[in-house]
Amino acid sequence: MSDRARLRAFTALCLARLREVYREPEVVFWSFVFPILLSVGLGLAFRNRPPESSPVGVVEGPGAPAVVAALEHASLLKVRTLAEAEAGQALRLGRVDVVVVPGAAPSATTVEYRLDPSRPEAILARSRVDDALQRAAGRQDPLTSREVAVSEPGGRYIDFLIPGIIGMNLMSGGMWGMGFNLVDMRIKRLLKRLLATPLRRADFLGSHMAVRVGFTAIEVGFLLAFGRWAFALPLRGSLLAVLLVATLGALCFSGLGLLVASRATRIETVTGLMNVVMMPMFICSGIFFSADRFPDALQPLIRALPLTALNDGLRAVILEGASLASQSGRLLVLGVWGGLSFAVGLKLFRWN
Amino acid sequence: MSEATANAREATVSVRDLHKSYGAVEAVRGIAFEIRAGECFGLLGPNGAGKTTTIEILEGLIAPTAGGVVVLGRRWGKDDREIRERLGVCLQQTVLSEKLEVGETVALFRSLYREGRRPDEVIAEVGLTEKRGARVGTLSGGQKQRLAVACALVGDPEVLFLDEPTTGLDPQSRRQVWEIVNGFKDRGRTVLLTTHYMDEAEKLCDLLAVIDHGRIIAEGTPRELVRSLGGDHVVEIEVGEDGRGLLGPEVLKDLPALRSVHAEAGRLLLTVTEPHLAIRGLFERLEREGRSLQSLTTRHASLEDVCVALTGRHLRDE
Numbered sequence: 001m002s003d004r005a006r007l008r009a010f011t012a013l014c015l016a017r018l019r020e021v022y023r024e025p026e027v028v029f030w031s032f033v034f035p036i037l038l039s040v041g042l043g044l045a046f047r048n049r050p051p052e053s054s055p056v057g058v059v060e061g062p063g064a065p066a067v068v069a070a071l072e073h074a075s076l077l078k079v080r081t082l083a084e085a086e087a088g089q090a091l092r093l094g095r096v097d098v099v100v101v102p103g104a105a106p107s108a109t110t111v112e113y114r115l116d117p118s119r120p121e122a123i124l125a126r127s128r129v130d131d132a133l134q135r136a137a138g139r140q141d142p143l144t145s146r147e148v149a150v151s152e153p154g155g156r157y158i159d160f161l162i163p164g165i166i167g168m169n170l171m172s173g174g175m176w177g178m179g180f181n182l183v184d185m186r187i188k189r190l191l192k193r194l195l196a197t198p199l200r201r202a203d204f205l206g207s208h209m210a211v212r213v214g215f216t217a218i219e220v221g222f223l224l225a226f227g228r229w230a231f232a233l234p235l236r237g238s239l240l241a242v243l244l245v246a247t248l249g250a251l252c253f254s255g256l257g258l259l260v261a262s263r264a265t266r267i268e269t270v271t272g273l274m275n276v277v278m279m280p281m282f283i284c285s286g287i288f289f290s291a292d293r294f295p296d297a298l299q300p301l302i303r304a305l306p307l308t309a310l311n312d313g314l315r316a317v318i319l320e321g322a323s324l325a326s327q328s329g330r331l332l333v334l335g336v337w338g339g340l341s342f343a344v345g346l347k348l349f350r351w352n
Numbered sequence: 353m354s355e356a357t358a359n360a361r362e363a364t365v366s367v368r369d370l371h372k373s374y375g376a377v378e379a380v381r382g383i384a385f386e387i388r389a390g391e392c393f394g395l396l397g398p399n400g401a402g403k404t405t406t407i408e409i410l411e412g413l414i415a416p417t418a419g420g421v422v423v424l425g426r427r428w429g430k431d432d433r434e435i436r437e438r439l440g441v442c443l444q445q446t447v448l449s450e451k452l453e454v455g456e457t458v459a460l461f462r463s464l465y466r467e468g469r470r471p472d473e474v475i476a477e478v479g480l481t482e483k484r485g486a487r488v489g490t491l492s493g494g495q496k497q498r499l500a501v502a503c504a505l506v507g508d509p510e511v512l513f514l515d516e517p518t519t520g521l522d523p524q525s526r527r528q529v530w531e532i533v534n535g536f537k538d539r540g541r542t543v544l545l546t547t548h549y550m551d552e553a554e555k556l557c558d559l560l561a562v563i564d565h566g567r568i569i570a571e572g573t574p575r576e577l578v579r580s581l582g583g584d585h586v587v588e589i590e591v592g593e594d595g596r597g598l599l600g601p602e603v604l605k606d607l608p609a610l611r612s613v614h615a616e617a618g619r620l621l622l623t624v625t626e627p628h629l630a631i632r633g634l635f636e637r638l639e640r641e642g643r644s645l646q647s648l649t650t651r652h653a654s655l656e657d658v659c660v661a662l663t664g665r666h667l668r669d670e
Contacts, residue, residue, distance in 0.1 A: 005466050008463050009463050009464050012463035012464070013460070013463075016449070016460045019452060019456065020452065023451040023487075024451065188447035189443055189446045190447065190448065190449065192413060192446075193443055193446045193448075193503075195413060196441035197461065197464040197465065197507070198433045198436040198507075199464045352413070
């Protein structure tokens with residue numbers, strides 16, 4: 001077959017595959033709607049909140065009015081006057097972080113704090129209360145301090161999350177897009193039918209991968225744009241570098257998808273295989289929380305997983321502005337996984 | 353043998369001593385035949401006889417365990433792509449992609465061939481012009497099958513392989529598929545089809561091979577095969593048991609004009625040359641035996657009768 005005819009066949013295969021993909025409403029949901037719902041949901045749950053006030057209980061008594069007056073002027077304290085018994089109960093139930101017991105006389109110079117020292121918020125409340133009372137009692141601070149608020153995009157949970165979700169989507173998309181589809185075509189004997197034409201086998205599988213990769217660019221671009229619009233996600237590296245890392249990731253997972261689909265003749269089989277392959281990466285590869293949280297002994301194993309390499313690479317380029325060259329180790333991990341599984345998958349591939 | 357080799361050169365498809373085993377199961381055991389250009393050759397036989405295995409070996413989709421196949425002067429394993437350029441294939445039960453439209457599907461198959469026909473023209477030929485923009489998933493069974501035939505035709509093949517092209521279709525769709533195949537034949541092209549429908553074999557095929565248990569058990573034109581029964585007519589009778597069991601075939605021994613007797617489901621099928629002589633004799637014998645006749649029908653012998661006589665089974669049975 002001449003190169004031109006071959007190219008025409010390849011283009012037609014890509015076009016047919018593309019049509020199949022975008023005519024599948026589920027694909028649009030899983031590729032675009034689902035990751036956005038996920039990032040919005042998790043982004044809301046773990047958003048950075050403004051500092052919260054500490055609830056403080058003051059026990060009734062002759063010294064109480066002075067203490068309450070002193071605390072009400074201080075910031076970030078919510079003060080309530082309580083009877084002795086009420087105060088004890090409020091402390092136990094966590095309705096107040098600390099209970100202040102003023103001295104017996106209105107002008108007493110002693111005060112008692114009751115708190116659970118194992119609760120960080122109790123320690124914080126005690127320190128705020130003590131600070132306010134000491135100043136009210138006339139303490140002079142020898143140092144003059146100044147506070148500068150720093151909260152910058154890049155270090156928030158949502159910034160960590162979105163590259164992870166992009167990586168997860170590339171994994172699921174690659175595995176399902178190749179794996180499920182090829183087995184479905186095998187069951188319907190469409191693979192066999194295509195084999196009966198002059199089609200080149202590699203062109204057929206290549207067209208599937210090409211469409212997968214093309215789709216990747218749209219998916220990644222879309223999620224990055226959404227992150228920027230909704231959460232002011234920074235993009236410190238170049239967009240081209242992000243797309244290259246994502247493309248290599250998509251190729252890698254398409255290869256794995258081809259491998260799991262290479263022999264299966266039932267949908268149940270390939271679904272099971274995909275879950276076996278993806279589950280460890282869902283848990284360990286740092287989608288929702290950092291892979292650093294796993295024990296040191298497991299780290300070399302976790303770093304060798306393709307999704308870990310992809311997530312780390314995406315975060316480095318997106319959040320830290322890392323260059324492609326600095327990510328060569330991670331890119332190598334992706335390339336080796338993808339190349340090996342593609343080669344083995346092609347070798348094992350069953351057309352009937 | 354040397355004569356056979358000489359003939360193989362002219363044959364469009366030539367199969368020699370074909371064997372295929374799946375483990376201990378021998379699906380094909382020594383099949384041989386030739387198809388000449390412009391012929392429609394039918395492989396006829398019950399389910400599980402080895403028809404699909406044979407045709408898929410010829411299509412280059414399965415490798416034979418032993419034996420030789422030459423298609424269009426070439427062999428599988430060497431010139432595969434060259435052979436495929438000139439073959440049209442319609443597998444048993446292919447489900448084409450449901451998300452694509454009819455026109456897109458035919459155009460896709462066209463693009464896989466170096467040369468071929470205009471998709472629109474082929475779509476018109478199989479009567480799907482009105483469905484051109486419809487998704488494949490919305491087509492009826494008959495329309496899907498005609499689409500599958502269109503995909504086989506769009507590469508403008510010299511040889512068309514059809515594996516049970518009308519199984520499960522309604523009578524109208526079957527007739528439409530037959531017309532398409534006849535149109536293809538009329539252009540001087542070669543067809544190999546498998547079927548277990550007698551009427552299909554009689555309507556389409558110039559030559560037939562009856563296959564059972566992986567072997568060809570009879571071969572010839574439909575008329576030759578019917579004639580091989582020895583008579584053109586079949587008399588089917590049902591005799592009352594009268595508490596004496598079924599009538600044994602020995603009662604009919606030496607009946608005038610009788611060529612063969614076959615018992616089936618309480619009835620007897622007599623193949624006869626001259627029905628009027630046979631029926632008169634039959635009445636005499638039954639009277640002598642004191643048996644009563646419950647029903648009698650006569651008809652022209654068909655390929656179905658040939659197959660029942662040869663395999664002892666109806667073709668649609670398991």
